[in-house]
Amino acid sequence: MPPAPADPLGRWITIDGDSGIVRYVGPVAGSSGSWLGVEWKDSGRGKHSGAKDGKQYFTCKSTNPKCASFIRSVDRIDWGQSLIEAARSRYIVNMTEISAHLPQTIDGRRGKIEAVGFEKVATEQSDLSSLEVLGLDSLKVYGVDDVAETRALLKNVRTLLLARNFFTEWRQIQDVLLALPNVDELDISANHFQSPMFADAESSDLNVSTLRVDTSPGLTWSDVCGIASRLHAQSLSFGWSGLSLLQSASLDLLEELSLEYNHISDILPLAHLPRLRSLNLRGNVEFVKFPAIQPSMFPCLESLNLGYTGVSSWSSIDNIAQLPVRTLYLGYTPLGESNSSRAMAIGRLANITKLDGTLISAEERTEMERYYLILSLQGEGFPRLQELIAKHGAPRKPAVIEAKIKSRLVSVTIQVFRGHVVSETTKSLLKSMLIRQLNPIVTRLAKSRDFQLFVNTSADDTWVPLDSDTRSLSFYGVENDGAVIRAVL
Incomplete structure (x- = not known):
């Protein structure tokens, strides 16, 4: 195990199969030496909530009275590893060892084929300076120790994947990006961040165009918007995080936003985003109605994913018709379950070119618009009727319609x-x-x-x-x- 860090406060650890965050370092009354106060990931793992003998040593995020305990700083604590250590462990191979296991021949269709070039490939993959994509998911990375060494060895990294590691604070991510200034795509999903994200944190001039912070229930919408803003992100994903409430945020550069499988019911706080082209709300079952559109709302929205949401009213689709949406997903919604849903959507939306993943051909648009006119005879609430009648003619009489429908x-x-x-x-x-x-x-x-x-x-x-x-x-x-x-x- 690596030695304990000089400043363990706020670090994520594992010990004997349990994980948690260090919230206190120091003495405990009635005991000698220094102790670590740990809030455990398993909120029932501990003995108290940061208090001992009536004295509150630290505060926990969990409300469980048994979420924390004091432990000694012992050798079996796993403090994780630095980014450069993780990169070496994943990409650098021992050529002496690997050469002993490389195949000398390969079974081909017509017999044995001599294996040539395996050592060269392994050697090239071990050159960290040539890597443009660095995948270090689930390797217990906590951050950067030596900025200069990390920058020298990983200078060409453009895509950095750091999901499911030991990160707990913005400072650690900031240090990583300062060491790797060419990173343009960053995934820090499923780490151990907690709100507030920017307590006593300084701002730096960093640029990452694509950011993923999925599976991060410890963060609020404001926290994630703060990360995206500091990184000047153009694409943001914050899904599977229990998010239910959105607030207005200054994300003037954001073009793509994915909020999959949260609990969002109101998206009006997003309506002012000036460059938002793509919005993914897939899996938000609490979202049941797209809001009425006012001037300047969603001015650039071209792609909208409402799959697996609770949208159940065609008036929502009529609201979408006022936007520049070209691509729409309605699959697995109450609206998308009827046999006529495709005709109802295409008939209402003159500008969409792709529905539920399928391009709308000119022939299909004509067929669906005519079918939509037939459906309009069954009741009210069918916009675009005059426009479509002028284009295709009036729908046929009921007897003809019934025969036509039955033939289909x-x-x-x-x-x-x-x-x-x-x-x-x-x-x-x-x-x-x-x-x-x-x-x-x-x-x-x-x-x-x-x-x-x-x-x-x-x-x-x-x-x-x-x-x-x-x-x-x-x-x-x-x-x-x-x-x-x-x-x-």
Whole structure:
């Protein structure tokens, strides 16, 4: 194990399989010597919450009264390793040792082939100064010890991956970037940062265009915006972090923002971002309605991902129609579950060119807009009607419409195989339905997303896998009533 650092306060440690952060260094009344006060990651691992015999030595983030304890600074504490030590351990090989294990020949189709060049490849990969991508995830990195050495050996690094390490403070990240000034893409996800992020921290002139801080529940939106602002980031990802509340922030350079699988319900604080082109809200099930648009809101937004959200009203899509959005994802939302959802979206949004990952051809737009006009006869709340009637003509009479719709539908039996238990139901589906549009229907029936789909369109026992999400049912021969689709869990 590496020796204890001169200043262990705030450092992440592991000992005997347990992990935690050092919150106190010093004496404890009634005991000799110096002690470490540790708040454990497992909040029930300790004996107290930073207090002993009525005296509060340190304060913990956890509210569990058994989240902390005092330990001696012993040899079995793992303090992690420096960035340069981690780089050497991952990339530099012992050529004497590796040469003994390199194959002399390789089995080819026509016999043995002499192996040439393995040593050269291994040697080139061991040259740290040639690395442009440095992946050090999960290597217990705590920061930089020798700035000059680190800069000299890793001078060409452009992409730096530091997820799941021992970082706890902004100062440690700042030191890394000062040592590696050419880094343009940085991933510091799933470390041990805690709010407030910038207590007593100085600002430096650093530039990182792409920043990922996913799986960081100890940080607030303000903390992450502070990091992005200090790094002049143009792309930011802050997903899987339990985020529920956004506030306005000064992120004038930000062009891409991903907030996947949080608990966000209101995005109005983002509406003023002047350069935001891409917004990913996938998995925020609490997000149910896109806000009404006022002048200057989301002025550059071109790509919007609402997949797996709770959006359930077409009025949200009508609000989006006022924005320059070209790419939209609605899959696995209440809106995206109906057979007519693609027509409803394309009919409302004149400018989108890609929906749920599929480009909208001129032919499909014409077909979907005409279908949208047919659907409009069923009720109110259908914008763009006059525009589309001028383009395609008035929708046909109800009797003709019904016949047209029926000609597009087929009656399909959907079977769900769960072990030896089989359940089945019959549904009318559009022949043009894509397999990815069928998946949510089967998901509800199977109560699972872990299944494989097969189809049988003949009298024999021939089952064809539905293996392409972008193909339609008709592509797989589902043209007439009686086809059977089987979901195997």
